[in-house]
Amino acid sequence: MSTNGHHSIFAPAFKIQMNCHDCVLSRLCLPGCLQQNEVEQLEKIVKRNRPLHKNEHLFRAGDAMQQVYALRSGALKTYLLDQDGNEQITGFILPGELVGLDAFGNHCFPSYAVALETSLVCTIPLADLEELAGYIPSLRKQLLTTLSRELHEEQQHYSHNRESAEQRLAIFLLNLSQRYSRRNLSATSFILSMSRGEIGNYLGLTTETISRLFSRFRQLGLLEIKGRELHLMQPSALTRLGKNAAQQPAI
Amino acid sequence: MSTNGHHSIFAPAFKIQMNCHDCVLSRLCLPGCLQQNEVEQLEKIVKRNRPLHKNEHLFRAGDAMQQVYALRSGALKTYLLDQDGNEQITGFILPGELVGLDAFGNHCFPSYAVALETSLVCTIPLADLEELAGYIPSLRKQLLTTLSRELHEEQQHYSHNRESAEQRLAIFLLNLSQRYSRRNLSATSFILSMSRGEIGNYLGLTTETISRLFSRFRQLGLLEIKGRELHLMQPSALTRLGKNAAQQPAI
């Protein structure tokens, strides 16, 4: 009772952060389809970390896998390192997305996660999560759903492999646009949190190719870009471009 | 009691098939790390299907997702169809591997699965599996582990995107070799259950490129191949080739 009756001087401010229920991202995040009382249980095990600064790692391959993470604000990239030390970026993480799911069942993370800008993450201890999943069927389902959706997205990403550089960049930009839009941010104006090189790495292209494509897209009036500030002028034309490289007339 | 005392005339033969516990593939499959009594519970919900003939579909995108599958014998391919009707092969399934995991949390399968040769599959009803996962923590863990491993493998597959055609085929063949080996089959001699075109599709290359590469590998003495019968002569050289395209001498 006494602990409920008064708080440490830091508690109120801290408390505001600690709430999944009030988080605008919850519908995109692990709470997803959970009932309110279930979210409350989840909240009890979720921790918040200090902010992660740009270029700071959330985890590295080989780190003990004792928790998964959800991004609260900012942006991350995840990547693998091959035997020659080459970085292969496997994804860009936006707020509301989970990170570290590729490590389930391993003792260590197989991949790296690093902040592209100052970011806040929520930490979910694995032991607690597993226990809670025993009680809450919809949490189990949510975990499997999230993981299988990631798998499907990864497959789709791979399947763009055979398409032209132009198509791949168009698809990438539209994907970002859609994800920002789901977060109630502008679908047509946003800041790229990653460099040209990182986009290229992710898409299996080079910095130079990305740069040339941005120039071409600008010349075609599809977009305006200055540094990392992007404005999509003709999303529909970009969509068309993403679908069929040469606009092959039907039949 | 009377039902235990005697069987239908088909029961004995059927019973032999129905046993995960005796299945040589169980350590690779869903039973994975389960305890014996847990495997017995799993067995109760697993069904076996009639054989799937070559080119017969196990499921198609859009089919209701009411079960997942485990391959018992034969080989499958899974693929996506893009908006233009182009097939993108997302994986080749060998005995002991699960199929359909990319559909969790969806009502329908997003992908297709078709037999590359006559195959037997085990069927696991989703409702039963979800219920059982409530009782058996290690089954929950096993599901998440399997799914996250698939995700990681998909990421690795994608990360070979930037490598040369030569490297990609080398890596592919070594991957098959390793998977056959884990099934106590020869790591150096096996039959490719897929066509050159299917290999190419999977790797983001063309039939012709695959064919040329096989010829080159043969000329280099790395392998012998006649039709779909493959024999790896120098797996270690193939490994080296998979690692660095031009054998750049270290420093």
Next chain:
DNA sequence: CGAGCGATTGATTTCTTTCAATATCGGTGG
């Protein structure tokens, strides 16, 4: 203000695709 990284743009090279022509295999029916 200078250093250095990221971005842009051009010229050239390289690898893979595309187009095209055979060749081979597996199955079917005469």
Next chain:
DNA sequence: CCACCGATATTGAAAGAAATCAATCGCTCG
């Protein structure tokens, strides 16, 4: 049993897309 068919595989020549090499520009941060 053999001939024929379609599908699959092989091989060559040409075209094309992106990488590589290289130079310059511009911005940000000490």
